[in-house]
Every structure is written in C-alpha cells, then in structure tokens.
Amino acid sequence: MCLSLTLLLLNTGCLTFDVLSGEPLIFIEVALLKNVAQTIQAILWDDPPIPESEASCALFYSISSTQSGLAGINLGKFLIKRVITLVKQDMPHISTFATLSPIPGYMQWLLCKLASQAQAPSGASDSPFMERLLEPNEESVLINSSRETYAGKSGTEVMLNMLTSTNYDWASNAEMLSALKPPLMRLCARYLLQEKKRGKALDSVANFHLQNGAMIERINWMADRSEKGLRQSGGWRTSKRMLKHISEQATYRLLRMSVATSRRWRLEGE
Template identity: 45%
Template sequence: MNGVLKAMLSEWFSSGFLNLERVTWHSPCEVLQKISEAEAVHPVKNWLDMKRRVGPYRRCYFSSHCSTPGDPLIVLYVALTSDITNNIQAIVKDCPLSETEDKNKIAAAIFYSISLIQQGLQGVELGTFLIKQVVRELQKEFPHLGAFSSLSPIPGFTKWLLGLLSLQAKEHGKNELFTDSESRDIAEATGGPAHETLRAYLSSNEWVKSAKLVCALQAPLMRLCAWYLYGEKHRGYALNPVANFHLQNGAVLWRINWMADSSPRGLTSSCGLMVNYRYFLEETSTNSVAYLGSKTIKASEQVLGLVAQFQKHSKL
C-alpha cells in the first residue's frame, strides 16, 4: 500500500501540475507565516529576519499544486551574491534591507535552504523540479548569471564522527584518525587522550571556545568530512541524504567549508562545516546519469585531495 500511495502521489504532484511562485514581503501574510514556521534548515527568528530573506539580493520561491495555488508544498531560498559563499552567517544575518539591488554585483545564485512544507509528500521528487524551475527563472531575470551552487548543511557528520571516536577509544592505544602530531596537539589542547577527551568536547560544542583546539582540529575534521561525504555509502550511494539529493541532481561535490556555520545547530550537526554542491548546467545530466547508473561521484580537486589525505592517514 505504501508503494501504491507513493506512486499515486508522484503522479498527482508531477511537474505538469506544479506552479512556481515567488515570495516577497508583499505576499499574503498566511504564506509568509507558513513558510517561516516550516523553515527546517535555518530557522527564521522573527519577522525582520523573514523580511531579509525575501528582500534585496535574496529570492524565495515555492511550488504549489494547480488545484491549490498559493499553498506552498516546498520552499527554496536563494542568495544572490558576487561569488560562491562559504559562510551561512553572511547570508542569513548580513543581508541589507534598504539597499537597492545592483545587477552588476550579482554573479552567483546560492541555494541555501530547501524545506518541504507538506511532510506527507516525503519521497515525492519535488525538490529536483523546484531547483530546475528556479534556475530557469533566475536566468530570465539575470541572463549574465554564471554560477549556481548550494551552501548545504552536513547533517549526521558529528554523529558519525562521535561513533568513530567511541570505537577508537574502545580499542586502547589504536589511532587511525589522526596523525601523531595532530594527536599531540589535540591532547595538549584538551588535556587528555585525543579520542576520549575530544568526544566529550565535540558532544558539548565546548571545543569552539578554545582557539588552540579549533586550529588543531581543522585539518583532521576537513579530511574526515570529505571522506564522510565522498566515501561513506549506503547501497553504493552517498550516505549523507543532502549529498545524495544534490548528486542525484547532477551537482558536483565542489568545496567543503571550515567554520561555515557557527550556530549551535551547525556545530551540533556538523561541527560547523558546510559544503557547496555546484551546478555546472551543461554537465548536470551527465553527472546525474553517472551517479545514478554507475554510482560515480563527481568531485572537485579540493575534495579529492582531502579524500586522498584521509586514505593516507587512516586505516578505516
């Protein structure tokens, strides 16, 4: 029955029945209220925060069904920037409200949040179609726009890392995550054995209060994150659900960003790291076929370099 219902919903909510609608500060209050309450990636704090997200250099779009226009099913937030952003605070906090848009300053479109409003439609491919629609809409508005990328969270990374640290702690004296110099730096910063004390620090987010520990962790966490996104698989596909979504769409695993989300939520879920999945429009179809058919992940030199470092230093 689950399979039949999913197939029926997929037909009822296929692309031919969906409309693209843009949200502005002048949209109906009920719409603004609904999408602000449903924001799952970067929670909206207040009405001023919401006004920023639909103001200058920002776009917000949603899909609605033709039978219920104006009723959001899934929402996508976009930042229009001069380059591919590597920090989420620069998007959700540093957006001017009064500035008039200068098209000459816009060179990149950053998809920084996509949230499903109608949770009963989990599993229906709404997000993929919404991104394609938004890209076409932005190209009409900004014909010169050349770069399309996400700035995505990495849910599950901290949990995965804590599991590895627990395993290493049980195997006394065994070190397969850090180099000898990294272990010494971490032990010096935490005051105890790297695996045991680090697990406690990461669990409570206390580590960001120590500049010394932040510095010591940058190199190992970057390569561990690269491996988590590129090497950890579920049935041959990326284990991380956000990575799997963008890779299915044909995006490139392009750049991992250190301390890109310093909010408590970002530190808890992914140790503050975020990732850019970049959409090279002329390559998305080829990349999608390669991923879905051959389970091949297209990644940048930065990511592949970090993966090579992980393989060199780790024995997992």
C-alpha cells in the same frame, strides 16, 4: 499535480512551489551574490545586500518541504531545473549556480567512530585490524591542547569529549578550534567522498544534490555556527556547483554510483 512558482525576494529569494489550493509545498531559498559565499552567516547577515544588477551567483542555501507526506520523494531534479530556468530568464547576468549545503549526518557518523575507538580495550589500538581515525600529529596536538581539562586521555577521547560538550565550548575557544580543525577537515572529506550506502553518498544532503547534477567544490570551516549546525555538521558546510546539463549529469552519476568532485575541489584554508 500542478505546481506554480513565485519569486518573493530579490537579494535573498524564496521560491515556493504551491499546489492548486495555494498551500505551500516546498520552499527554496536562494541568495543572489557576487561570489559563492563560504558561510551561512555571510548570507543571512548580508548588510547591506548588493544590488541585483551586480550579482553573478545564485546560491541555494535552504530547501524545505512543508508536507511530511513528501518525505523520501526526490523532487530535486525538477525543482532545481525549474528554479535555474526561471532565474536565467529573469536575470540573464547570473552565470554561477551553486549550493551552500549542511552535512547533517557528519557528526553522528564521526561520534560513533570516536566512541567505538574510545571504548576499545587497552592495547587494541595497536592491532592492525583497528581503524585509526587520528594521525599521530593530530593526536599529539589534541592532547597538548587539553592537558588541564582532559589529563590522561587519549587524543580520541579528548576529541570525543570536546565534541560532545553540551554548550559547545570548543566552538568559541581558539586553541580548541586550532586543534580540532585538521582532523575534522580530513574526516569530513572522507565522509563526503568515501563513505557510501548502497553505492551512494552516505550523507543524505550530499546524495540529494549529487544525484541532481551538483559537484562538490569546497568544504567550509565554521560555515554554520548555529546550535544545529554545530550539533549536526560540526560547523561545516559544503559548496557544490550546479553543472550546466543537470539531467545528463544526474543520470550518469546514478549509473556510476560515484561522488563527483570538481578538479578545483579543495579544503577550506588551502
């Protein structure tokens, strides 16, 4: 199949891969910034945009296919290498290539864990075989922050009820956000770095980027406040830095079946 590339915008670029008929196949959206943005709002609401000559970072924030028949086909290595090559040719002053990625499987994984614990028989939490999702101090803070709303509930039940509220009240409540941030941050790091499926990262987006030469550098709190972002990722997004030698790194990572993280990788707020 013959593919072509077109750079449509300057400060927020949209690269389209087309088939010969001219029908769009895949869209890759790239923002040109001074530094790696920590929230999707900072990218979409960039006003005014910086001059192209001042940009030093190309941030990939959306990759989407228009063809359902491509589902499950990993074109990532070719696409990312091609985009980076084109950007380097046209804008040699760009030195950093990174992503600001959603974590679409995080909340589904977490809510299943919370529901399982909340439904456990009384006293089961004391069993050495029962997984404890919350640290004692996290549970205390959650209970104290919701005495009026969820009186008599355990910390696990409080967290589950907060996160499953249909109008996402917790995302606009400072006290709830303060109580939820530590456990959500810790469990998000666990989900990205430790949870695996057949030896690979459980999260589909993380697995896509890690297989194609990226390295997790940071997780960002309230980086996506959209309804979809809160529902799928709990508002979190990850910053991943593209390595210089994509093909070699991707091959090495596939052989090791491990999640790579930067030595400077950190949780947002540290």
